[in-house]
Amino acid sequence: MLFYRILLTLLTPAIAVWLLARRLRGRETARGMAERLGGGTGTRPDGPLLWLHGASNGELTSVRWMVEAMVQRCPDLGLIVTCNTETARALVEGWGMAQVTARMAPLDARWAVARFIGRWRPDALLMLENELWPNRILMMAARKRPVLVFGARMSEGSAKAWARLPALCEAMFGALAFVSAQDEMSRTRLRGLGVRPGRLGPVTSLKARGPAPGAVAPLPDTLRHAFTPSATLLAASTHPGEDRAVLEGFARARAAGHVARLILAPRHPRRRAEIEALIRAAGLDFATRSAGADPGAAPVYLADTMGEMDVWYRLAGVTFVGGSLVPAGGHTPYEPARFGSAILHGPYVANFIAVYRALDRAGGARVVADAAGIAAALADLSDAARRAQMAAAAREALEGAPGGGEDALFAALAKALDRPALRT
Structure with a gap:
């Protein structure tokens, strides 16, 4: 314990610089800094x-x-x-x-x-x-x-x-x-x-x-009418380094007629401008959720809001679970499985390794390593029977989870x- 306390004391100047840098980059508010220091308002x-x-x-x-x-x-x-x-x-x-x-x-x-x-x-x-x-x-x-x-x-x-x-x-x-x-x-x-x-x-x-699919609020008509699950890919909780591969893989599959829409939901909404630039570079039209834009006919819908992930899971027949193409450990596959979505993920799933192994063994998920892998998976899953089989296998594999x-x-x-x- 003494070693830990000495280490923290030595790191205090570096922590102070880190907090200040976050504040200057707009990634930390004055309120947040005060709270990290044990202060802030409230009783x-x-x-x-x-x-x-x-x-x-x-x-x-x-x-x-x-x-x-x-x-x-x-x-x-x-x-x-x-x-x-x-x-x-x-x-x-x-x-x-x-x-x-x-x-x-x-x-x-x-x-x-x-x-x-x-x-x-x-x-x-x-x-x-x-x-x-x-x-x-x-x-x-x-x-x-x-x-x-x-x-x-x-x-x-x-x-x-x-x-x-x-x-x-x-x-x-x-x-x-x-x-x-x-x-x-x-x-x-x-x-x-x-x-x-x-x-x-x-x-x-x-x-x-988690909530049963029937226990969540009804979908807004504008979204329910805009997206057909069988033709929609959701990229959920993406991290830096993943969006480009997702966009490229989606664009290839769309050009081949295997998928029509992409809902891109980044892990951190503050990355909005960065992701919008990537979408433009990919030559794809898009609408942005936080700007109040309706999806319309745009092939890409940037879902850069908080607390709506269950909405996006219900609109997608296939979900790529982010944090897995880059070494971030991956995110949970339970939600897409619960809502009947076929699951794609990258090789970096250390956070839920046992769960993904069970999914992969059961045929309830598919590993993709890059844009080509995503495009190939979307081509395979454009078959309704194959997509339904994978979704059912995922639900069955996770029913026995503790x-x-x-x-x-x-x-x-x-x-x-x-x-x-x-x-x-």
Whole structure:
């Protein structure tokens, strides 16, 4: 632990420069900077308060159903939700829940965490997936505030890195009050790193749980009439370095008559101008969602908004899952599978390796490496029977994913917050 604190102290000037650079580039607001330093505006609500932390959009979207259940079961419960990106904060604010406050997460420096805890006085901390921050964990535990982790992910490489710091591991992992891993290998590694066996809950993948297709709001007529799923490709949560390949692959397939429309939904909407330039360079007409433009007959629809990904999944017969053509680890395939879309992905899927292996084995997904691969896949999937077969295989492969264990998660929250109503 001493090594970690010394390292953070030495890195403080670099962190300050990083924050300033983000601010100058318009990627950080003054409000966000203040919150990262443990400050900002706002006052603690009365009653119990849960600090919920998730890295970004995917993690927080995966627990929206849980947040909704918590505030319904326990009306006096407040939640302060922290995240690492401005887009994720906007996503949470878009939920429109009066009991939920969204903020940028404090840096994991002792002084920043102390300012945050002192201001908000959370009764418990719930972290999602691989967001394991030593100072947040240990400073909450030192105040006798339970720390829980849901959907914990621990790769082999991360486990080896943590194991190089045995004293830190013993203190941090030993301080966790409850941990539910997202797969058996993560569970085994977490136990080896120091999580006490009695504090390990059931294996649960939060992203395997989501709204049924019939439970979401009806599609707007302008979108429902503009897109025919059998002729539409969705590129979901794309990262820099992927859009060009997607556009080129789509253009080839469109020229051959295999697909008509592309919905391009970048991971970060702030990349709008960059992506618009790429679309123009590809010689394709387009409409931009954030500009209020209707799709019309444009072959490309730039879906650069937050909180609408479920809409785009319902409009596409084929989905390319982003973050996988570049080494970003990939994003979840659960949503496109749930909405009946055939799935394409690149080779970089370390974040969900077991899930993608199951999909690939079952014929529920197809690996593409570049524009040519995307074009070839779209040619193959222009056949309705083949596309339906892949979508059905994806749903079947993911039906057995460990998405249960909800009772144990709510029981852990009820104990941590001393609110039995959360169990019901």
